Amino acid sequence: MDTVVVGAGPTGLVAAVALARRGHRVTLVDDDPGPVTDERWVRRGVMQFHHPHAFRAQALDVVRAEVPEVIGALLARGAEPMTVDPTAAPPNDGELAPGTGLRCRRMVVERELRRVADREPGVTRVPARVRGLLAERGRATGVRIGDGRLDADLVLVAAGRSGRVGEGLRAPEESSACASAYVSRQYRLRPGAEPGPQNSVLGAVALHDGYTVVVFRHDAGVFSTLIARSVADRRLVGLRHEAAFDAAARAIPLLAAWTDPARAHPITPVLPGGRLHNTYRGQLDDAGRVPLPGTVFLGDAVCTTNPIAGRGVATSLMQVERFLALVDEHGADHVATVLALDAWCDEHLRPWFLDHLATDAAQAARWAGEDVDPTRPPTSDLVVSATEVDPTLMRVVGPYLGMTAPPGSLAAVHPRVREIYASGWRPSVAEGPTVGELAELVSSSVPVPATARA
Ligand SMILES: Cc1cc2nc3c(=O)[nH]c(=O)nc-3n(C[C@H](O)[C@H](O)[C@H](O)COP(=O)(O)OP(=O)(O)OC[C@H]3O[C@@H](n4cnc5c(N)ncnc54)[C@H](O)[C@@H]3O)c2cc1C
Structure with a gap:
């Protein structure tokens, strides 16, 4: 079969x-x-x-199954095994067992995948x-590129969150803006320098009132610092300027420890994030039909x-794995494949999207000053935070964190979590500048008003 x-x-x-390894000719x-x-x-x-990217076990398990040589290449490049679920077995150094994720730069992972694709006969x-897509008699027949065309029996659209290919075929996406906006920067540890303080499988996390700071460890001594701020708080937009970001990094204790010039040096400019959305868009049209048989949407084109x-990357590669299983099962019956894929995504991926809708809405409300309402079912982020008070909750929370149990599994501990919040307890806030102090630091570091969009 010819596939584009x-x-x-x-x-x-x-x-x-x-x-290609299943015998298709792929462009x-x-x-x-x-x-x-x-x-x-x-x-x-x-x-x-x-x-910053971290790669979950679900993504690596698909890579191991389909492109196994990439795993060894990534470990050789200094990628580090990690286990997101604290109740699961810890990873072994230098080996990537099934169920294990990786700390590694996205660039390194994609470069190794691309190397293999380039060598694949x-x-x-x-x-x-x-x-655009080409169609004849209601079926996809290929794609249009420049003045030319590429013919195919099957077209996979893996064009990402902002791809426009096949737009208008499917029913409109469900979407809502994320509560937070990103600004980050990559650093490399100096030769012989030890990593900074760590409290998370990613590296380190500090929850502040009005913003969150994360240090992501990557491969070979590279790490990223990230400040996630409320998207509604325009005062922090200026963090994208190097002077402001550096001033914030010196003022926030966790970042100050990691980015101490004696420990590490920056290897990228400050990286502003674009607008972030939770989105879900199935395969079907408004009437629930396969809109153009021979076309399949995958990855961020379905869910972000x-x-x-x-x-x-985990939800993207889980789709790829399911799609491959369905192609093995249905062969050239692309309508059957698409219908089954759509039903699978609806059952297994959409709950994660809905979980993010709820937690983002709750986070936005809290950043706007609302308190937790213990009379309402807690959102998943509140359930995770409550493990600070009652570590036994981790029995249920751990598999959710590791994505081996769906968001709905957290309902089993809702009564206990509500009790914790009803007692007046709230997640602890790390030491460091308040959001107002951070905003002042930003405005004093950026001489001209920050007009850039979040
Ligand atoms: C700030 C941020 C941080 C993230 N961190 C993580 C993380 O830690 N872990 C994680 O698992 N995920 C993370 N993600 C999500 C992850 O980046 C995506 O899920 C992933 O990129 C999806 O891969 P994809 O191949 O579907 O799409 P993409 O990576 O977007 O690739 C799409 C490709 O399609 C190409 N393309 C688009 N249109 C066309 C066209 N018309 N013709 C030809 N080519 C086209 C583009 O050039 C691109 O190469 C993060 C996302 C964001 C926004």
């Missing part, structure tokens, strides 16, 4: 190699020119490319922008969630 894959992000790369189309060097890749079409990579939980 639109988009060579993690979704498109894994899908292309996996289909992988993306207009990104690729890495300039091992350490430099501009990647204009993917806003989040250099922002059944995959041809075409550097072009797809202008607040990146603070680092689920995107």
